[in-house]
Amino acid sequence: xxxxxxxxxxxxxxLVTGATSGIGYETARQLAExxxxxxxxxxxxxxxxxxxxxxxxxxxxxxxxxxxxxxDFSHLEEVEIxxxxxxxxxxxxDVLVNNAGMAAPERHTVTADGNEIAFQxxxxxxxxxxxxxxxxxxxxxxxxxxxxxxxxxxxxxIQWADPNRARRYSxxxxxxxxxxxxxxxxxxxxxxxxSVHPGVxxxxxxxxxxxxxxxxxDGARHVVRLCDPAVEIVNGAYYDRDERVDPAPAATxxxxxxxxxxxxxxxxxxxx
Numbered sequence: 332x333x334x335x336x337x338x339x340x341x342x343x344x345x346l347v348t349g350a351t352s353g354i355g356y357e358t359a360r361q362l363a364e365x366x367x368x369x370x371x372x373x374x375x376x377x378x379x380x381x382x383x384x385x386x387x388x389x390x391x392x393x394x395x396x397x398x399x400x401x402x403d404f405s406h407l408e409e410v411e412i413x414x415x416x417x418x419x420x421x422x423x424x425d426v427l428v429n430n431a432g433m434a435a436p437e438r439h440t441v442t443a444d445g446n447e448i449a450f451q452x453x454x455x456x457x458x459x460x461x462x463x464x465x466x467x468x469x470x471x472x473x474x475x476x477x478x479x480x481x482x483x484x485x486x487x488x489i490q491w492a493d494p495n496r497a498r499r500y501s502x503x504x505x506x507x508x509x510x511x512x513x514x515x516x517x518x519x520x521x522x523x524x525x526s527v528h529p530g531v532x533x534x535x536x537x538x539x540x541x542x543x544x545x546x547x548x549d550g551a552r553h554v555v556r557l558c559d560p561a562v563e564i565v566n567g568a569y570y571d572r573d574e575r576v577d578p579a580p581a582a583t584x585x586x587x588x589x590x591x592x593x594x595x596x597x598x599x600x601x602x603x
Contacts, residue, residue, distance in 0.1 A: 339365055339366045340365040340366045340367035340558070340559075341365075341366035341367075342366070343366075343367050343368070343425040343426070343560070344368045344369075344370065344421055344423065344424055344425050344426075345362050345367050345368070345369055345370065345424075345425060345428060345558060346369075346372065346400075346417060346426070346427050346464070347359045347362070347369060347370070347371060347372065347428040347430055348372040348404075348427075348428065348429055348430050348457065348460070349373070349430040349431030349432060350369075350371035350372055350373060350379070350382060350430070351373035351374070351379055351381070351382040352382075353547045354430060354479060354529055354547045354550045354551050354554065355428070355431065355479075355551075356382055356385075356547070357547045357548045357550070357551035358428055358430065358551040358554045358555055358558075359371050359386065360386055360389075360390060360551075361548075361551055361555045362555060362558065363390060363392040363397065364390055365555075367396070368396045368397075368398075369386075369396065369397055370397075370398045370400060370417060370421065371383055371397060371398070371400065372400050372402060372413065372431065373399070373400075373401055374401065374402070374404070374431075375401050375403070376399070376401040378401075379399040379400060380399050382399070383397045383398075383399045398420070400413055400416060400417060404431055404451065404452040404456035404457075405442045405443075405444075405448055405451060405452055405456075406442070406444070407442075407444045407455070407456065407459060407599055407600070410456045410459050410460050410463075411459070411463065413460065414459075414463035414464055415463075417464065417467070418463070418464065418466065418467050421467060422467060422470060423467055423470045423471060424464060424467040424468050424470075424474065425473065425474055425475075426474070426475055426476070426558045427460070427461060427464055427468060427475075427476045427477070428476075428477045428479065428554060428558065429457040429460070429461065429477070429478045429479060430479040430554070431452065431456070431457070432452065432453045432479070432509075433448070433449060434449070434502065434506055435447075435448070435449035435502040435503070435505035435506040435509075436448065436449075436502060437502055439495075439496070439497065439500040441495060441497075444598075444599075445495075445598075446494075446495060446598055447494065447495040447496055447497075447505055449502075449505045449506050449508075449509045450494060450495070450508060450509045451598075452509075453506070453510065453512075453513060454509045454513045454516070454595075455595060455598055455599055457478070457513060457516075458516055459601070461476055461516075461522060461524075462521075462601065465521055468522050469521075469522060473560055474522065474523070475522070475523045475524065475525070475557075475558070475564060476524035477524070477525055477526075477527060477558055478516065478517050478524060478525070478526040478527070479526075479527060479529060479554055480510050480513050480517075480526040480527060480528055480569070481506075481507075481510040481528055482528045482571065483503075483506065483507045483510055484507060484510040484511040484514045484578065484579055484582075485578075485579045486503075486504075486507045487504065487507035487510065488508070488581075489508055489511060489512060489515075489581070489587075489591065489594075490508065491594065494508070494594065494598070511579060511581065511582070512591060513526065514526045514569060514578050514579065514582045515581055515582045515587055515588055515591050516591065516592075517566070517567050517568075517582070518566065518567030518583065518585075518588045519588055519592060520566065523566045524566060524567070525557055525564045525565075525566075525567070525568045525569070525570065526568075526570070526578065527553055527557055527569070527570040527572070528569075528570070528572065529549075529550030529551070529553045529554055530549060530550050530553065530572050553570065553572045553573055557570065567582070567583065
């Protein structure tokens with residue numbers, strides 16, 4: 332049942348990336364149950380349509396309040412197509428939940444776009460998507476972005492000269508770097524954004540943290556709370572579940588934000 336302490340999302344439109352399983356699916360479910368129009372993103376059309384059908388069958392949410400979109404974030408061209416498709420159908424977007432993520436593989440892997448795959452899927456794709464959706468998110472005051480990050484960002488450093496980590500690769504370090512970048516990006520002034528570590532949950536990423544975790548439903552609750560227009564947020568804030576805490580120092584440095592944006596623009600092909 333919806334948490335009565337949260338306000339209704341009726342009339343609000345939210346895009347959730349990585350909404351076919353885990354925290355993303357549960358976030359979409361909770362938002363839909365509270366009245367939001369939810370745009371579900373998944374890697375393939377089949378997975379995303381199946382997730383939407385499952386939500387309709389299990390929650391009673393009407394089909395006209397769900398829309399399914401597919402894009403493989405390991406291909407930046409698909410991210411661009413996703414953004415254009417969403418903006419064409421929804422000129423105004425209240426919330427973007429940047430949730431899609433993957434564990435870095437054991438072996439160093441580079442996408443067709445030339446980027447280390449975890450850095451691209453977990454950060455660069457979301458960077459590009461957020462930039463392209465900026466007009467929809469800022470069409471009315473109150474638009475916000477919620478980045479689903481990780482406490483592992485505190486262990487990371489961004490390898491500015493070698494973001495692909497080609498010279499010295501570690502899957503844990505690569506994953507942590509992607510989460511630090513996502514957390515730093517929340518401080519970008521173009522769109523109001525926050526980051527949240529939703530706790531250690533029983534998802535595909537669990538092996539990076541521990542042997543057991545809480546249900547994705549619990550993690551999603553912390554994400555949904557930050558989507559709530561009644562919850563005031565400060566741009567760049569970082570939450571560990573429900574508690575606002577200081578992120579890694581790099582995430583509060585204007586110079587680092589600008590440097591990351593410059594790097595990301597270069598890697599996603601947004602240079603002038």
